[in-house]
Amino acid sequence: MNEIQSSNCCSDCGNDQLEQIANVIDLYQAKPSNLIQILHASQQIYGYLPLDVQEFIAQKMNISVSEVSGVVTFYSFFSTKPRGEHTILVCMGTACYVRGGKKLVEGLQKILGINLGETTQDGKFTLEIARCIGACGLAPAMMIDKVVYKSVNPNKLESILSKY
């Protein structure tokens, strides 16, 4: 954990990132109705939304921290924990479920040694599920970052992961 933090967010660039977030807030005129857009942008800048970032946003927007964290926790897209270098999203939409999506989740859990929502020790992968990534015709599907893998079977997992 410490390793990721020190490599990704040294205190200098941390400030730089907060400055960028401040710019985004200005761009959205600090309007509470733009909170979700601001959080999207902030997560892109900072990678995730830990409490101190939430506090920073709340202060900058002149709203309470509970308002910000209430929104952050409501939406699954926002993450309060640091994420791995790559996010693996296994589709568990209906189409993928009936064609064996669950086996992929089980396979990945075994290979990576983590549960859903967790990040590997080396900070490389975060494992999550999605509900339909729009590739139902290619079920079961999974996505690593922005790349979609189609018709995956558990035997293919090792070789897919080895590319990262």
Added chain:
Amino acid sequence: MAKFKMHLLICGGTGCNASQSQEIAQNLKNGLKDKGLENEVQVILTGCFGFCEKGPIVKVMPDNTFYTEVKPEDAREIIEEHVVKGRKVTRLLYVDPENKQQVADSKHMGFYKKQLRIALRNCGFIDPENIEEYISEDGYSALAKCLGEMKPEEVVKEIKLSGLRGRGGGGFPTGLKWEIAAGNHADQKYVVCNADEGDPGAFMDRSILEGDPHSVIEAMAINGYAIGATKGLVYIRAEYPLAIKRLLTALEQARTFGLLGKDIFGSGFDFDIELRYGAGAFVCGEETALIHSMEGMRGEPTFKPPFPAQEGYNKKPTNVNNVETYANIPIIINKGAEWFNKIGTEKSKGTKVFALAGQINNVGLIEVPMGITLREIIYEIGGGIKDGRQFKAVQTGGPSGGCLTSAHLDTPIDYDNLIAVGSMMGSGGMVVMDETSCMVAIAKFYLEFTVEESCGKCSPCRIGNKRLYEILEKITKGNGTMEDLDNLANLSRVIKDTALCGLGQTSPNPVLSTIENFYDEYVEHIKDKKCRAGVCKSLMQYVVDPVACVGCTACARNCPVNAIQGEKKMPHVISTELCIKCGACIEKCKFGAISIQ
């Protein structure tokens, strides 16, 4: 599409994009240049053709040649053979799964024969990133007609007459909705496009936005004119990056062409559109939750009335419609309500787009006239069940819908008929299942989804669905009792009657419909401790057939818990106590000696 002799259409939808369709397009362009043909043959990256499973797709126009599973390195052959010499590249043609014959063009493919493409009319046909292509297909002429020749109330009347109903799930008459919004007076009104598409297993809205974004923009402007709104918002899932990109490009182009902004077509009507991003909460597809989310808050539903048409975004009258609903509007205005009215059934007009998925040969996005039967969809368009297995059930309506059986294969599909048989249209997910699906597990799958997505605001949904899930879990583990079955049914009814929003009110449907249609399977789980589909792990046993087993030891060597015993060349035995049901042995046995019972 005028000045070119030939067009090469490459699918740029999400599915095909994942299989390098961008590279294919680039290789085709380069290849044409090498031959000096770039002014005669045009390469167009389109939206989804619907036939994603066999992607990437390349279609050659005008002869409709349909190449499937094309690779970037196939580009050269397509150009040298097809474009230059006029000979089809037969090895890339689609092969009919039934008679194993190659099909020369898309007009003769079972998948397309029974389809009628209205909402998807431009998907897979035009370049979604080029407004001029949309315009050359009569794009924005409906908006011009409305602004130039029709009064707002005439527009509303036309939509009412067409009989169009909302495609987002509820099926509310669109014209009536517009009439109500038009009748509520305020200094500001809003038009909202619901592109949250939360049904896990449906992707029609995404395909429309990726393949034909201008049709939605044009429709929203028409909607604005009809109800007196100058502002439009699209609420779109952040998980749809490609759709967002295409929509943003389209908005920019529409502004440049003066089709959005001030004084459109010199009519004095102003209209513009902004995007709002969803953040992964299914309940935000519900319109009141969606409005709260657009206002920057937690997306919790609120009681209706007030309806959005009375008090919506920023407390102003707001008209919310679904993406597919909007995609129908321009063509209705252009061709007239009467034309649209002739398609479909008495109370459900037009077509519906379905995401056909599951254990079926042709998986993909289809658009069919209302009134078509499930049999036609599954066996003619879908090409039948995969690997020659037996049809068991089809699920429509996603987490709000139900499972239908072979008894319903000949029911004409429309809003009312689906409700009458215990399911619903929903947004258009259609998942076909064969005997390898367990119906109790399917019900549990949907309940798991509901439990995860319940916003927690009201207790019938928050607690009730959790209880339903627990009971189902108990049954799939082999610990259920017959009393549990009654409890499931009773609790389901209570949740339906008392939940605050549509999510809770419909969430027990998958349970009720599977109990109704697959009662025996529930009883088997409870009394015989058996799962006939072999899905519920706790009820399964791995067994070696001593006759078929040759004693190769492959299974024993691969069992992670050493549950398999036996001498070389002698039949092996699996210890049921030790076995953790991982399935590794079955995969390793080359002699088919291991089975699940």
